[in-house]
Structure formats: C-alpha cells, structure tokens
Amino acid sequence: MESKSTLPDWASRPCIMGIDEAGRGPVLGPMVYACLYCARSYEKTLSTLNFADSKTLKEEKREKLLENLKANELLGWAVDVIDPRELSAKMLKKIKVNLNEISHDSASGLVTRVLNMGVFLTEVYVDTVGDPEKYRIKLSERFPSIKFVVAKKADSLYPVVSGASIVAKVTRDRALRDWVLDETAENITRNFGSGYPGDPETKAWLEQHKHSVFGFPTLVRFSWGTCTSYSKNMVEVVWESDKTEEDGSSSSSGKRQLKLSSFGVTTSKRNNEEEIESSGKNRCKFFHARKLEQLANF
Template sequence: MVLFHFTNFLLSVVSSTDSKTLKEEKREELFENLKANESIGWSVDVIDPRELSAKMLKKTKINLNEISHDSAMGLVNRVLGMGVLLTEVYVDTVGDPEKYRIKLSERFPSVKFVVAKKADSLYPVVSGASIVAKVTRDRAVRDWVLTETAENMHRNFGSGYPGDPETKAWLEHHKHSVFGFPTLVRFSWGTCTPYFKDIVEVLWESDKMDENGSSDRSGKRQLKLSSVGFTGYKRKSEEIESSGKGHCKFFQARKLEQVTHF
C-alpha cells in the first residue's frame, strides 16, 4: 500500500491511529472522507489467496515477508511510473525494519524511506494507508464470488480473521479431505493447519535424480504429497522389472521413455 500527496487534511482526518483498533463503521467513514478529498491519492495491490498459496507452498517456497516486500516495491514502481514526484515513503515494517529499509533504498536510491514497527500508530500517512488497506480487504471478502458450486457451500464465513467463531465454523464445514478448502482460503494460513490433520495423502512414483538433476536409472522413489505441499519421500524397496522409464505402467509395459534428442 502506498499513500501519497500528504496534506494537512490527512492529518486532521486520520491522526495516528492503528486501523485495527477502529470499528468497521469508523474505518468506512474515514475511508469515505479520504476518497472525497481530491488532493489525496493511493494505489492498492490486492494479492489473490491462490497466488499466496502457490508461492508459499511450492517446492522453493517464498515466504510472506518476501511477498509483502515485492508488493511494496511494485507499488512504489507503479506510483513513480505515474509521474508522481515521490521523495519520501513511510512503511509499516514486515520483518527487520533496518534490513527492509536498506532493501528499499537500494532499489529506489532517489527516495527516502522511513521503516518502523507500528508505523500506522506513528505516522498519519501510514494510518491513512492502513485504513484504505483494511477497508479494501474487508470489502473484497464481503463481495467475494465463490467459484465452487458444492450444494452445501454458503457464504457465512464472517470476517475471515482467525478469532472469528463464524470463520472457524465455516472452515470446519467446508474442509475437504482431498482438495482442502475453497479458493477463498490461503492454504498456507496457519489457522488451516489443524483442519489438515485428516487429509488424504497421495503417493506416486518418481525417477531418482542424481546430483546434476538428471534421471538416475538405478531405481525409483516414492514421493508423498498432501494438500499443503511436499511432506517427504521414501525409496521403494522393490526394483521395477520393466526397462521402460515412464512414470506409469503404460510406458513401462511398452518399454517407452521420454527423450530430448533423436
């Protein structure tokens, strides 16, 4: 979230307030006040939960801090690309404040960065950004269109925060032993972990790989997959009689293998 065109009006509207301590009605009121003033502008980067799940659970994982940093730098790029003379940026830190500041300064040497813990309680410009981010998030959840069409699916998911009883009840009701949750849910969310204890694990055969990443034809291994990513693997004890190197019996029976050169 980047909020620019800092004015005295912004100071009078939001002061230095943590948006999480405000009631939803008050946040909506402040948001509308910000919208009504033409001297204030902002840019928002909304990241789909499916993108977060994919990045955080893939083999080479990208953690939430790094995703947040990339998003912030993308927003700064966007604002600069709009022709805004951006001289200072105030950031509520994700991770170590000084390391984050250095990272931002190296990427944008012409901009002064102030990175601090609880910056939304210290700087009105960050308070304003926090209100816009929170209202945007709450509206996105409220207006979310569920793409799944199961008969027992409903929209009573509450606020989407882990302490909300409605949210917990919705997760319990909509968990699936194979597919996990509907795409509204970020699978890497720590709140999801208890619901995955009864998931179905899938084993599949895979070629062993040597140190160079090439297929090792001396044997096979089994990989174990769950709804939340790779959980480990174990070698098969028996040898495969067929000389076919395919990953399924069709290829093995016909002694077929993939090739890259003819």
C-alpha cells in the same frame, strides 16, 4: 488500481507517501497493500483529517473516512490485492517465497507504480515487516532518490500511513464481503467470520468446508500451518506410474504406485517406492504433462 486518471498539479511537487497492509495474518481471503500520497506541503493538513490506525476504528468510521479520502482532490492512493491462491502458490514453490518477501515486493511495487505515474515522491513512510533497518536499506537501495522511514506501528505514528491503513483495511473487508466463491457445492456457505485462525466461526467454517480429496475452497490460504490440523483423515490419493519408463525401456517392476496423501501434506516415514519424485522415472503421465514434482517439505 489508482485513484487518479490524470496527474494533478500538486503531484509534480515534492510528495510523501505512506504504505500499510491489511490481512497478513488471516487464513482466509487476500492480503491487501495500500499507499496514500500527497504533496509534502499538505502534511500538516493531513494530520487534521482524523486518520488513525484502522484497527482502532469501527467499520462504519473506516468506511466514512475512505469515502472522504477518495473525494479529496489533494490525495492519491493505490492498492495491491494479493489473492490467497497467489500467496499459497508462492509460499509452496520449490524455491519458496516467504510472506515477508511477498510483502516487501508488494510495497516496492506500489512505489514503482506511483513513480511511473509521474508523482514526484521524495519521502515514503512504511509500517515495517521484519527488521526496520534492514527493510529501510533494502528499499533505499532500490529507490535511492527517495528517503524512507520504516518503523513499527507506523500506522499510529504518521497520518499518511494511517490513511493507507484505512484504504487497505476497507479494501480487504469489501473484498472478503463480496468474494465470489468458485466452488458450487450445495452446502457451501459464507459464514466464515473474520478469517483469522483464532476466530471460532472461521475454524468451524474450515472444518465444515474441507474436502477429503480436493482440500479447501480457493478462498483458503492452504499453505498456512493452520490448515494442517484440518488435513487429518483425508483420503490417500494413489496414482499408478507409467509401465514404460521415460527412456522407453520397460520397468522391471511393471506398474508401481505413487502416493500423494492429504493433498500435499506428507509424512516423514516413507518407503523407497513412495520417495520416487514425480519428475523422475515411473511417474504418471498426469504429472509429467504438467511438470509437477513431489514435495517432501513445505
């Protein structure tokens, strides 16, 4: 989503942008990337607007600053809200996409989006993910016409990044607060706390809402290592493989059983029968129709 439906006049002059995220660490809810941009000539004024690293501000202050920011015709902003299911799906793909890559792609996507709007970006300030210099080179190679400054704690160094930090944090807080749970179980609650793994309220919610067969609600980033400790004592799901092999011949052993334990959390000790990939022979039609494969490592 973008803050401007029509391009303001100042956007055709040299502009700067700040990029920051919120929700990288939590086990619940989306990760949000946000950018703030303005004319380079507005940079000094920007430093007087009391933007700061969103983590240092109280919720009420962040909300007020965002409303001021949205009302300011000399500022533009955009966000990318990454659903927890998307995060987990990418991190558990056969060719895995780690969180740093997801973050880099989101930041690059924001730059591309603003450029495609017609904004004349000349400088972009980014709070680093991973090695700052490697990240800067990666961005510079993709956008050679833009000068990139990538730094640790950029949200406390550059007001334009501080503003982006506020946009990201408030957007995530609102998304979590207004989250519509897909699940309809009678005992499901919204008392999940901050969503961070160390939050006692979050830990209690995960324990209360794990399901012995279906795992966790879709609000949960089930690829997080945090979830592993909650997967103990899950029901072992057993699938009967098809009697007839894919080539049409009859299996010498008749029907065999393939086991999926703990909704994808596997153990290191397996017998040969359990190691048959669901993409191979004797797999159940359920897996074949959905092109699903058995994963040994996560």
